[in-house]
Amino acid sequence: LTLVADLRQAIEDDHITLCYQPIVAYRGADASPELASVEALARWRHPERGTVPADVFVRLAEEHGLVHDLGRVVLETACAALADWQRELGPIAPPRVNVNLSVLQMSDPRLVQTVKRTLRRFGLRPDQLCLEITESALMKDPDTAAMVLGQLRDHGVLVAIDDFGTGYSSLAYLRQLPVNYLKVDRSFVAELQDGHTAVAKAVISLAHNLDLGVVAEGVETGTQRQMLERMGCSLLQGFGISQPLDETGFVDWCLSGY
Numbered sequence: 001l002t003l004v005a006d007l008r009q010a011i012e013d014d015h016i017t018l019c020y021q022p023i024v025a026y027r028g029a030d031a032s033p034e035l036a037s038v039e040a041l042a043r044w045r046h047p048e049r050g051t052v053p054a055d056v057f058v059r060l061a062e063e064h065g066l067v068h069d070l071g072r073v074v075l076e077t078a079c080a081a082l083a084d085w086q087r088e089l090g091p092i093a094p095p096r097v098n099v100n101l102s103v104l105q106m107s108d109p110r111l112v113q114t115v116k117r118t119l120r121r122f123g124l125r126p127d128q129l130c131l132e133i134t135e136s137a138l139m140k141d142p143d144t145a146a147m148v149l150g151q152l153r154d155h156g157v158l159v160a161i162d163d164f165g166t167g168y169s170s171l172a173y174l175r176q177l178p179v180n181y182l183k184v185d186r187s188f189v190a191e192l193q194d195g196h197t198a199v200a201k202a203v204i205s206l207a208h209n210l211d212l213g214v215v216a217e218g219v220e221t222g223t224q225r226q227m228l229e230r231m232g233c234s235l236l237q238g239f240g241i242s243q244p245l246d247e248t249g250f251v252d253w254c255l256s257g258y
């Protein structure tokens with residue numbers, strides 16, 4: 001219970017920070033990678049307990065009615081950072097930022113207004129934001145999800161289905177959902193290493209057939225990278241590209257030419 005109180009305070013005092021993990025595009029074996037986007041990941045360092053894992057404090061926020069405030073702070077911080085980078089780094093800045101949404105944010109009637117207002121406030125175009133929602137969250141209430149995602153898409157905001165392949169989507173439903181990207185869950189990228197290619201291949205070809213972009217998460221090795229490129233997946237994210245970096249570390253990474 002005191003952890004909840006501390007979390008509430010941390011959200012109010014702006015003590016939730018963000019790490020940034022690059023998402024890169026490879027266009028051909030010899031070409032240098034392009035920065036396609038960057039995923040914002042929330043971090044909380046508790047003064048006594050040290051770092052609290054994101055899945056722990058996100059769940060805590062969900063259980064105690066703090067997820068809307070947390071989500072708003074994350075969205076604003078990520079948009080402010082992108083606006084700064086675009087000003088300061090120009091052409092080497094990431095073209096967009098990916099922000100994770102909790103399932104509960106999908107049922108917030110003010111979500112779409114908050115997103116629109118935040119983009120306007122920081123002078124960003126809607127297609128400079130990609131919202132990530134996990135497949136299992138989408139499938140909890142597919143009708144609400146379809147409606148909210150439709151409103152976001154009408155405005156021009158991009159949407160990615162996170163952890164794809166683990167949430168039992170109805171494939172028939174997927175065709176109607178207004179989304180732009182599938183993110184191959186990192187468990188399917190990990191198993192490439194042992195020669196298990198079937199699921200990664202299936203998700204990539206599903207994305208291609210539905211005219212969606214596809215991002216591989218959790219890419220750690222050169223072998224995985226080569227296999228994914230051969231399967232037609234050109235958007236990669238993972239420790240093998242870069243760890244999630246704090247703001248200074250991310251700017252240095254951009255300046256170092258990837």
Ligand code: G
Binds near residue numbers: 040041042043058101
């Ligand atoms: O970054 P890390 O591996 O600690 O993330 C753990 C989990 O927490 C991941 O599932 C990630 O998607 C989630 N997460 C990280 N940041 C946020 C956030 O800002 N909002 C939500 N809803 N989830 C987040």
Ligand code: G
Binds near residue numbers: 041100244
């Ligand atoms: O659920 P989501 O995909 O948002 O989770 C993001 C989390 O995955 C981040 O907290 C990040 O630390 C972690 N992550 C990012 N890249 C890798 C990777 O290459 N390997 C592993 N094991 N975890 C990763």
Ligand code: NA
Binds near residue numbers: 039100162
């Ligand atoms: Na994510």
Ligand code: MN
Binds near residue numbers: 162183
């Ligand atoms: Mn994921």
